[in-house]
Amino acid sequence: MQRFKLFIPLIIFVILALFFWKGLSLDPSAMPSALIDDPVPNFELPTVKDESTLVTQDVFKGQVSLLNVWATWCISCRVEHPYLNKLSGEGVAIYGVNYKDDTIAAQKWLQEFHDPYQLSVVDADGRLGIDLGVFGAPETYLIDQRGVIRYKHVGVVDERVWSKILKPLYDSLQ
C-alpha cells in the first residue's frame, strides 16, 4: 500500500503526457471548418468610433476583406497590431470585431496605436463571436466579395502567415 502511493506522481505524469500527445495533433491556431464557405453571420452592431449608427454584415460585400477579432485585453493583439497597420497601409481592407471589450479602452487603443480598421463593430457580449465561432482573440477571417467566409486563421497574423497563407488566397479571390 505504501509502495502504491509512490506511483501517484507517475500516474499524474502519464495523464499529462496523454494530453500533450493529444495537444500535438491539435493546432492551437487550427481552423474549425464549420463556417468556411458560409456567409458572415447576420449582425447589427454599433462601431467603436460611433456608437449611434449600426452596421450590418452588408459592409463585407463588394470587396475582398479581412475580419479581425481583437480586444484590448489580448496581449497577442497588441503584438499583431503593427502588422495590421502595415497591411491597411498597403490597401488591404480590414474590418474589426472588438470582442468582449470595454469600448472606451478600445477607442483609446485605436487612438494610441493607430487604427488599421475600416471600422470596428462593438461585440460587447460576444454574441457575434459565438455566431462566428470565435475561441479567442486574435482571429482573422478572409472574406470574399460576396461576403462569404473563405478562410479562418486563429492567432497572430504576421509576415509569415500573411505571405504564406493569407496573401495567396487573398490574391486568388480578387
Next chain:
Amino acid sequence: MIPELAHFALILALGLAALMAAVPLVGVANDNILWMRASRSLAVGFFVFIALAFACLAYSFLIDDFSVKYVAQNSNTLLPDRYKFSAVWGGHEGSLLLWILILATWTLLVATFSRNLPLDMLARVLSVMGMIAVGFLLFMLLTSNPFDRLLPNVPTEGSDLNPLLQDFGLIIHPPMLYMGYVGFSVAFAFAIAALMSGRLDSAWARWSRPWTNTAWAFLTVGIGLGSWWAYYELGWGGWWFWDPVENASLMPWLVGTALIHSLAATEKRGVFKSWTILLAIIAFSLSLLGTFLVRSGVLTSVHAFANDPERGVFILGFLLFVVGGSLTLYALRAPVVKSVVKFNWLSRESFLLANNVLLMIVMATVLLGTLYPLFADALGWGKISVGPPYFNFFFVPLMGLLCVLIAVAPMVNWKRSKAQDLMKQLWLPLGLAISTAVIFPWLYHEDYKWTAGVAVLISVWLIAGNKMDLWYRLRHAKTPLQGLLKLTPSYYGMLLAHIGMGLCALAACLATIYSDQRDLRMEPGKSVDIGGYRFELREISRLAGPNYMADEGLIDVYKNGELEAQLRPQKRRYKSGGNIMTEAAIDPGLFRDLYVALGEPLNNGAWSVRVHFKPFVRLIWLGVIMMALGGILAVSDKRYRKRKTAEQKASVALGDTNATV
C-alpha cells in the same frame, strides 16, 4: 567548411555522450574502476566538441555566412557585432545548442569539482547527464540542425534578428535562464544516482545541495532578467504577464525553491528523503516541460519559437523517457520506511514542510492555469485563455502566507521549539510591522490603501523577523563583530535570500498598487503634470541607427521647477522586415521610475505619448538579486569543501542551533 566541421563535432559529441551514458554504468555493474573513471574524460571530451560547434556557429554569424540557413534567418550584415553574437541563441536551433553547451558545462563542472564524491556515485551521476545529453543531441541532429546550408543559392542578405531580441537584456537572459534550467539536471542526476545505488542517506543531499543552490541562483537571475527585459523593451510598462513561457520558467523555480529547503531538512535531519528525491525529479521535469511547451507549438505564446509538430513528437518522446523513466524508478526504489526521526509541530522541520506544501500548491495552480487551454482544447470544451486574474487570485495570497511563515522559520529549532521563546523574539517585528503598515500608506498617498497596508505588514514582518533572528543569534557574543564573524556564510545566504524575497514581494505589491499611467496627446512645447512631475515635450527628431530609422522624442522632466531628467523615447522602424519597435525611455530611481513611451504620430506634429509613474519597481529586481546572491553565498560555505571525515563530524552536531538551513 566550418559549418560541416561543426556538424561533425556535434556527431562526435553525440558519440562521446552515448559512451558517457553507458560506460560508467557498466563499470559500476562490474566494479571496474577504469570504466568508472572514464566518465571524467568523456565529460571533458563532450564539452570540448560542443564548445567547438558553438564557436563555429558564432563564427558563422560574425562573418555573415548566409549560406548557413540559421544564420540567414537570424542575422543581417547591418546587425551590430554584439547582436550577431547573441543571435546565436536568437532562434530555436541555436538556443538548443546553447542549452547543450550549458549542459556540457555543468557536466564538466561536476566532473571537475566532485573529487570527494565516491567514484561509483560520480560515475552514475555523469551517466545520467550523458543520457540527457544524448536525448538533446539526437533532437538537435535529427530535427533542428543549426548547420543546415542554403546551397547553391546563397542569399546575399539575411532576414535580420527579431528587433525585440536586439537588446542587452537578451544577450544575457537566455544563458542565465538555461544555467538555471539545465543546472537542475545535476540535482536530478544526483537523485537518480541515489535511487539506482539505493544509498538514500543524507550524504547525497549534502552532495547535491551546492549544485542545486547554484542552479537556483542562476534561474532566479534569469527570471529576473526576463522580467526586467519585458519591462523596458516591450513598452507596456508591465514586468510580469503570466505568459506560458514565463510560467514555464517560474514553475521550476518554485519547485527548485522547495527543493533547496527540503534538501536542508534531508541533510540535517534525515527526514523527507523520498520527498526530496521526488522534488529533484519534478524540478528538472518542469524544466524539460518548459522546453516542450515553448518549442512544440502546443500552447500559443508571445515568445514561442517556430512550431513544428515533428519536434513536438520528439520532445514528448524524450519527456516520456526521462520523466516517465525516473518516476517509475522512483516508484520502485524510493524508501517507504517512515523516518524514525520525530519532530514537534513547532519545529524547523514543520516549517520546511509547510514551505514545501505551499510552494507545490502554488506550482500546481500555475501548472493548471498554464495547461488549462490545452486541456480544454483536448477535451473539446473550446479554446480558452487563462488570464492574470486567475493566477493572481491564487498566487498572491499563497505567497503572502509563505512570506508570513518565512519570518518565523529561521528562529525555530530543529525537532521542537517553545512557543514562549518564539514570542520573545517575535513581538518586536510584529509591533514594527503593524505600525509601518498603519503609517506608511497614510504618509505615502492621500488615500489610505488597505492592500498596501497588508503588503507592508507582511513584508516588514518578514524582513524584521529575519533581522531579529540575526540579532538574537548575536546575544551571547562578546562583541557584535565577533558574533557576526562566527555565523556561517550559509546563514548569511539564507538571511539575504529571505530579505530579498520580502523586498521583492513588497516592491511588487507597491509598484502594482501605486503605479500611475496616462496616455496623452503631446505637442512640442506642451507639458503635463503627473505624480508631482512635469513632463515637457521639447521636440521630436529623426535619427538613423545602424539598422533602423527612429523618431526620437526629447522630454524634460521637472520636479519643483528643477530639471530632474531628460528622457529620449524612440519609435524605431527596422530596415529589413519593416518592424516597428517602441523603445521606452526610463529614468530609473531606487524608489520610482519615470517611464515614457512614444505612441503614434497624430496630426499637427503632435504625438500620442504614454507616461508611467512607477514607484518601487526597481526594488523588485534588487530583491531578486539579493535572493540569487543569497543562494551563491550559501554555496560558498566551507563545509561543502571539507573532507569526508569532517563531513561526518558535522552531521553528528545536529542539535547545534547555529546550524543553518
